Amino acid sequence: MSKLHFKRRSWYEFRDKLTSFLFILPAVTIFAVFYIYPFFETFNLSLRAWNGINLSRPFVGVQNFSDILSLTASSPAAGASWWQAILHWLKALLTGGLSFNADSVWWQSVWHAFYITLVALIFQNALAFMLAMACDRDIRGKNFYRLIFFIPPVLSEVVVGLVWKWILEGGMQNGQHYGVLNYFLNTVGLQHLVNDWLSDPKTALTCIAVVHSWKGFGWGFVMFLAGLQTIDRELYEAAKVDGAGSWRMFWNMTVPMMLPVIVVVVILTILGSMQAFVLVLSMTDGGPGYHTEVPVTIILRAMTRTKEYGYACAMGVTFGAVLIAMSVALKKMESRMKKV
């Protein structure tokens, strides 16, 4: 092969690569500008004390993170550089110079998010799976049900929150309850169950969790239904011929074959529920007291009310780490279950 031919081939290869690169460049640019840069900027801000307006953003090291973890230790020496500050905190960590203060609204809010997630995982996904199984069979009007079940997820979360707030309202006018649920309970003779649902600390968070599940089950329903429809019907027929009952077919065939879909739905439910906040804002605004605060409302408040952007970013980073850890753990669990 001549030298000229080799050079020309290299040029063509380079040009092909360049063209390919240019084709993916818009996507890479958008990803870098809207995902990668904000991620690093958030992490950068989490190491600073900033009120969102000042031009200066003093570096405070891991101070914001230690405040979130409610860890207290002596401060690094005045004028210490960032690496000296990190060394100081590492030393404190290793020598037991840190103490843990359990009184933290942040961790209470994380627990609330876990609670909402738990209710969603059990109630929302079980309901979605059952309804998907029902619609997967040849029942009359199944298309109508599919449409109905998918209405809640497409409604605005604020509207859903306000409608449910009206349903759960606890007040009275002219001796009549004007909250729909209380009016109903009163009418059917269950006066003892009448309650101020959203202002009662015992019921407020559960109400939000139930409404969140009601709003979200449609997504799971659609995904489960799509998964169920990929299972070959002949397998069930063969199992029936072999004498398998409904329960056995469900447990030994449907569940294993639906496992990848279940894991995806579970991960999406966890990520969606842990980050739920619009319903909280429209139904209770985090109250009464701190009883319905979730991490995102705390982060929002740190930004909008107390103007602690650095602290808010540190909370965002911590919360993001928790979510990533949970997703990774679930994926690992899925791999192990597949092996079993």
Place this chain on the structure above:
Amino acid sequence: MNNRCLTSLLLCFAVLFSGCSSAPKEPNTITVWHWMTDRHDALVKLAEQYRLETGITVNFQLFAPSDIYSQKVIAAAQARILPDIFGVLDKKSVFADFIKSGFVANLKPVFDENNGEWEKSLFEKALESSRFSADNSYGVAEGIYAVPLDVTNIQMVYNKKFLEKAGVANPPETFEEFLKASEALNKIGVAPFVSGWAELWLVDCFALNYAFNIMGMDKIMATYRGDVPYTDPDWIKVFEIFKIMADNNILASGVVTKSNKLAEQDFALERAAFAFNGSWCVNVYKGMNPDLEYGVMFPPKISDAYPLMIWGGAGGSFVVNETSPLKDKAILFLKWLTSKEQQVVLSEETRNLPSNRNALAELPKELAEFGLGMDEVTHSAFWPLEEDALVKEKFTKGLQSIMIGERTPQEVAEDVQTVKARQMERAIRRAQ
């Protein structure tokens, strides 16, 4: 083919990036960003009048609700794309940060012109929140940095029909009378008192009214400095007011998770006899129930030790962008907007108290009653110190806990003091 692809891609990029540049600025168009939904139509109408008079277009852009607006302004400040006129809806320290960052023009030289004619035409308390004295603790140069569009104050309103039905001759002036009136209202099956206390600022306003009444300004400031703890008996008395109200069934159902909008709805639809609300409610109630008969009253005092102060000051204020090429034109427009004729129009259209004292003459009765309270108003922007935001949050959330019977006043006082101590320690740590 490949060359054509490359050319198309490069063209796409050129179009994409050219779209990122800012729009060219119209030389005679002043852009105003605001959040006041109820005043938007009136402002647009006045802007049209201004265009006919001067040939200058004023483009009012509405961004509501107010917290979203605040975020937009902060984001625009970070990106250096603030409009010619905007508002800063935040505490004084944040306002000071905007000024120190060079985003806000000092209007004092303009206010001083013609022997201070413009300044004298406006309510003193309306200018107070945007005034920085020579020795202010915020490190801002002496001046006046905002123009108040209207003024506001927060008092209580009462339903005349319910009080009459309950046999209460006059609106209560003391807290004891308020308790008796509430008892009578409960007997006739009317919820005595409603307020949107899911909104923490509103419950804070109510509590601080009584803090002023019980201990006076100096002790409140001493608390903010850290010299007096929240566990002081006077603060406990403030917390106890909420327990008394909860124990005596005075509060309407769900008051701690009710937004002010819903509380306004409850009062307007005659579901409660008393409400704690600002002068803007006159417009809101008129829209919800034009036949509502109500009066305005001071929150009933609980002590004779100090005067009960109410919250108030500038309702909506506008600042001029220091870096705007239309700075002078923007100032002239604001001067025109706050002159008597325009203030009368605004007041008639929006039922808000005018910031120009000369425009007070033709006000609706309820609004005039709110106007009488303007001499007793106070605002954190007038004070030399501000309480830490997290302490404020714990304070107001604690009040919610008392109202739902979860915590006692003593426990809440201790909780708030713990946060206060932690925040002071944190401030010292950060200052090192």
